[in-house]
Amino acid sequence: MSHSQNMNFRQSVNIYFLESKLEWFKSIRNPAFSLPAILFPALFYTFFGVLMNQDSPEAATYLLCTYGTFGVIGPALFSFGAGLAVERGQGWLDIKDASPMPASAQILSRLLVSMAFSVMILISLGLVAFTMTSVSLSIAQVLTLSTLLVFGGLPFCLLGLILGLLLKAESAPAVVNLVYLPMSFLSGLWIPITMLSEFLQTLAEFLPPYHLSQLALKVVELDVGGSIAKHLAILTLFTVIFFVLAMLVSKKKTVR
Amino acid sequence: MQPQTTHEQDSHLNMIASAYGLSKSFAGKKALDNIYLEIHSGQVFAILGANGAGKTTLINILLGCLNPDSGDVSVFGAKAGSLQAKRQAGAMLQVANLPETLKIKEHIQLFQSYYPHPMDYQQVIKYAGLQDMQNRYSKKLSGGEKQRLLFALSICGNPKLLFLDEPSVGMDVEARQGLWQAIRDLKAAGTGIVLTTHYLEEADKLADEIALLKQGKIIKRGSSEQIKASISHTSIRFISNEKPEIFTQFPSVISAQPSGKFIQLNTENANQTLLALLSASPNLQDLTVSTAGLEEAFIQLNHSGEIA
Numbered sequence: 186m187s188h189s190q191n192m193n194f195r196q197s198v199n200i201y202f203l204e205s206k207l208e209w210f211k212s213i214r215n216p217a218f219s220l221p222a223i224l225f226p227a228l229f230y231t232f233f234g235v236l237m238n239q240d241s242p243e244a245a246t247y248l249l250c251t252y253g254t255f256g257v258i259g260p261a262l263f264s265f266g267a268g269l270a271v272e273r274g275q276g277w278l279d280i281k282d283a284s285p286m287p288a289s290a291q292i293l294s295r296l297l298v299s300m301a302f303s304v305m306i307l308i309s310l311g312l313v314a315f316t317m318t319s320v321s322l323s324i325a326q327v328l329t330l331s332t333l334l335v336f337g338g339l340p341f342c343l344l345g346l347i348l349g350l351l352l353k354a355e356s357a358p359a360v361v362n363l364v365y366l367p368m369s370f371l372s373g374l375w376i377p378i379t380m381l382s383e384f385l386q387t388l389a390e391f392l393p394p395y396h397l398s399q400l401a402l403k404v405v406e407l408d409v410g411g412s413i414a415k416h417l418a419i420l421t422l423f424t425v426i427f428f429v430l431a432m433l434v435s436k437k438k439t440v441r
Numbered sequence: 442m443q444p445q446t447t448h449e450q451d452s453h454l455n456m457i458a459s460a461y462g463l464s465k466s467f468a469g470k471k472a473l474d475n476i477y478l479e480i481h482s483g484q485v486f487a488i489l490g491a492n493g494a495g496k497t498t499l500i501n502i503l504l505g506c507l508n509p510d511s512g513d514v515s516v517f518g519a520k521a522g523s524l525q526a527k528r529q530a531g532a533m534l535q536v537a538n539l540p541e542t543l544k545i546k547e548h549i550q551l552f553q554s555y556y557p558h559p560m561d562y563q564q565v566i567k568y569a570g571l572q573d574m575q576n577r578y579s580k581k582l583s584g585g586e587k588q589r590l591l592f593a594l595s596i597c598g599n600p601k602l603l604f605l606d607e608p609s610v611g612m613d614v615e616a617r618q619g620l621w622q623a624i625r626d627l628k629a630a631g632t633g634i635v636l637t638t639h640y641l642e643e644a645d646k647l648a649d650e651i652a653l654l655k656q657g658k659i660i661k662r663g664s665s666e667q668i669k670a671s672i673s674h675t676s677i678r679f680i681s682n683e684k685p686e687i688f689t690q691f692p693s694v695i696s697a698q699p700s701g702k703f704i705q706l707n708t709e710n711a712n713q714t715l716l717a718l719l720s721a722s723p724n725l726q727d728l729t730v731s732t733a734g735l736e737e738a739f740i741q742l743n744h745s746g747e748i749a
Contacts, residue, residue, distance in 0.1 A: 190528045192557050203554045207547055214542035276536035280594065283504045283534065283604075285527035286555045 200290050208294040209301060218263060222302055226256030227309040233375065235317045243407065245318035247377060250401040253310055253334050254394055255374040258365065260302035261338040264295050265345025266352065266361040274354025296342055303335045322405065330404045337397040340420060343427035344393075350434045368392055378409065393423040455482045457602050457633045458503060458521075463512035465498055465657075472498045474657040476512070482601060482633045485624065487648035489638060495657040496637040497535070500606050503635065504532055516602065528556055531600035533591045533608055541580035545571055548579065549593055556598030568623040569593035570616065584611035592620060596627065603627060603634045609643060621647060675711040677718070678703045680726040691717045703727070 192200075213219050234248035272278050281291065311327070314320045322330070345361070352360050369375060371385060372394035378386055389395040396416040402408035403416075456479050463476040473495045480486050488496050501507040502514060505522015516526035539548070549566070553559035566572055569589045574582075579590060588611055595603060605624070609617045624647055628634055638644055644651050645665045653661040653668070661668060674695060685704050688697040693710035708714040711730055718725065 190525055190557055196554070196557065200554045203551050207543055207551050210547065211540050211542050272540065275538040276534065277539050279506060279534050280532065280536060280539075280591070282506055283527065283530075283532040284552060284555050284594075285524055285598070 200287065201293060204286070204290040205294040205297045208298045212264060212268075212298050212302070218268070219302075222260045222263065223305050223309055226252050226259070226306050227313050229255070229375070230310055231313050231317070235313065238318070240319065242319040242321065245314060245320045246322070246405050247402065247407045249310060249314045249318075249320055250330065250405060250407070251374040251377070251398050253307055253330065254337070254372075254398040254401055255369050256306035256310060257299075257303040257334045257338040258341045258369065258394055258397075260299045260306070261341035262345040262348070262361050262365050263358075264299050264302070265342050266348035266364075267357045268295070269346065269349025270352040270357035271354045273349070274357075292346070296339075299338055299342055300335050303338050304331070307331050307334060326404055330401055333400055333404065334397070337400070337420070340393055340424040340427055343424060343431050346431045347427060347434055350431070368394055371395075372398060374398055393420060396420050396423075456480070457482050458516045458635075459514070460499075460503065461513045463499070463502060463509045463514065465502065465507065465509050471657050473502070473509070476657075476659060478652060478659075480602065480633045480635055483628055483631045484649040485628055485634045485636055485647045487636045487638060487644035487651045488654055489641065489644050489651055490654035491639060494654040496654055497606055498657075499654070500532075500534070500604050500635065500637060504530075504604060528598065529600060530602040530604065531595035531598055532604040532606075533588075533595035534604075534606050535610070536591065539579050539587065539590070542578060544576050544578055545582075545590055545593075546575045548590060549597060552594045552597040558599050559597055560599040565593050565597055568596055568626070570619045570623075585613055585616045588612055589616060589620070592623070596623075601632060603632050605634060605636045607637055607639070609638070609640065617643075674707050674709050675730060675732055677706045677708060677711065677714060677728070677730050679728040680704070681722065683722075688718070691721075 230248060230252040234245050234252065238244045238248070269278075344364075348357070348361055348364065371381075372378070372389050372392045373381060374394055378389055378395065378398075381389070396419045399408045399411055400413065400416045400420075403413060458480040460476055460478050463473050464471070465473040476499065478486065488499060490496050498507065502509050503516065503521055505514075505516075505520065505526065514521040516523075517529050519525040543551075549562065553562065553565075560568075566575060569592050571586075571589055571593055574586065579587065582590065588608065592605070592608060595605065608624075609620055612620060621643070624634060624636070628647075634647075636644070636647060648665060651662065651665055651668055652659045678700065680702055681704050683704075685697040685699050688694055688704065688706050691706070692713045693708045694714055695707045695709060697704060697706045699705075706714060706718075715730070
C-alpha cells in the first residue's frame with residue numbers, strides 16, 4: 186500500500202487544465218455574470234461612441250480605447266471579487282482548501298477566465314467599432330491594443346482578489362460595483378478625462394485604470410502626453426501593492 | 442480524564458492520525474480543551490455532541506484549516522494540512538452551497554484530478570448513489586443530493602483517512618442507509634473514518650469508538666457497547682411535594698431532577714432505591730420505572746457533564 190504520493194507532470198498539468206476549463210464553464214453558464222460582463226462595455230460604447238458621437242472617427246477611436254479598458258477591468262474585479270467572496274461565504278472554499286488542490290490552480294484558473302472574458306469583450310467592442318463607426322486601426326495597432334488590455338487586467342485581478350477575500354458574500358457584488366463604476370468614471374473611461382475638472386484630472390493620476398487607459402490611448406496617439414515609462418511604472422507599483430496586500434489578507438484568512 | 446499517552450506504544454502500527462493535548466479558544470472562550478485522540482485505519486471514530494460542542498473545530502484542526510493554541514496533531518506522520526496529509530485524506534464538510542453551474546460529473550472529475558491515485562469514477566458514483574444524476578447541475582440538487590455529492594467529492598482521492606462532518610444532515614432514510622453502507626464498505630477496505638454527528642443511531646451503528654464531546658471536552662469515550670454499559674441505568678418517576686434534592690440522599694441515586702410536575706431519579710440499582718423510597722414515603726403517586734435508553738442516557742450525560 187506504499188503508493189507514491191507524488192503527482193507526475195501530466196497529472197499536475199491536468200489539474201490546471203481542468204480547473205481552468207471548469208472555471209470557464211462555471212462563469213459562462215452563469216448569465217448573471219457573463220451577459221453584463223460581455224455586453225455592457227459594447228452597449229455603453231454603442232451609446233457614447235456611436236449614437237452620441239457626431240461621426241467623429243477620433244472620438245470613436247478614443248472611446249474604443251477607454252471602453253476597452255473599462256471592459257477588461259469588469260471580469261477581473263467580478264470573477265475574483267464577487268465570485269470568490271460568494272464561494273468563500275458558502276464554505277465551498279473550505280472544501281477546496283481541505284483538498285490537495287494547489288492554491289495557485291484556483292488563482293490561475295480565474296486569471297485565465299478573466300483574460301478569456303477580456304478577449305470576448307474586446308471582440309464585441311471591435312465588432313461595434315468597425316461596423317458602426319469610421320474607426321480605422323492598423324492590424325499592428327489592434328494587436329498591440331488587445332495584448333495591452335488583456336494583460337492590463339492583471340492588477341485588477343489582484344484588487345479583485347483582495348476584495349474577494351475581505352467582502353461578505355451578500356454584499357460583495359454591490360461593493361465591487363461601488364469600486365468599479367466610480368473608479369472607471371474618475372479615470373476618464375466613460376467621458377474623456379480632459380472633459381473632467383482640473384481637480385478630477387489630478388485625482389485620476391492616483392487611479393490605476395487611468396494609467397492603463399493612457400497606455401491604450403498612446404497606441405492610437407490620443408493620450409494626454411505622459412510617458413509610457415511613467416504609466417508602466419505606476420501600474421507596476423499598483424500591481425506590487427495589490428499583490429502584497431492580497432498575500433497579507435490571504436494569510437490572515439487561512440491561518441486562524 | 443486519563444490521557445492515553447501512547448507515544449511509546451509502537452504496536453499501534455495502523456494508527457494514521459493523532460491529536461495530543463489539543464486546546465483552542467476563540468475570543469477567550471474555550472472551544473476545545475485538552476483533547477486526546479487516535480485514529481486507526483479500518484476504524485470509525487465518532488465524535489458525538491450537541492451543536493457548539495466543538496466537533497467542527499476539532500475536524501478543522503485535524504484538517505489543518507485551523508491551528509490549535511496548544512497540542513500536537515499528526516496525520517500520516519506529517520503536519521495536519523500538509524500536502525502529504527491532504528493527498529491521503531478526504532473531507533466532507535458542511536457547506537451552504539456549491540458552485541451551481543457545474544454538473545455532478547464535472548465536480549467529481551475535477552476533484553479526482555487533485556489526487557495521485559484517484560478512485561475510479563464509476564466507483565465514486567456508486568458509493569455516493571449518484572448513478573441517475575451524473576449530468577445534473579448542482580443548482581438542481583436537493584439538500585440530501587448535495588450531501589451525496591459532497592460525500593462523493595470526499596472519497597475521490599481513495600482516502601486512507603476520511604473526515605465526515607455531519608454527513609447525513611438533510612438525507613432521507615434511504616439515502617442515509619446508502620451512506621452508512623458506503624461507510625461500512627470503505628471501512629472494510631481499510632479507510633480510517635472520523636465521523637461527527639448528533640445522531641446517536643449513526644454513531645451506534647457505525648462507530649468502533651465514540652467520543653462524547655461537551656463544551657470542548659471529551660466527557661465520555663469508548664465503544665458503543667462500553668458506553669451503553671456504563672450509562673445503563675434506570676429512571677424512576679413519581680409525583681411528590683418534596684424538593685428533588687432530597688432524593689439524591691437515597692441509595693444508588695445518581696441524579697434527581699424535576700420534570701414537569703414529576704420528579705425523575707436516575708439510579709444504578711432500582712431495587713435498592715425503590716425499597717428506600719417506598720419505605721420513606723409510601724404514598725408516592727404515579728410511580729413509573731423505566732430503563733433509560735441510550736439516547737436518554739446520552740442526553741443526561743450531556744446535561745450532567747460527568748467526566749469519564
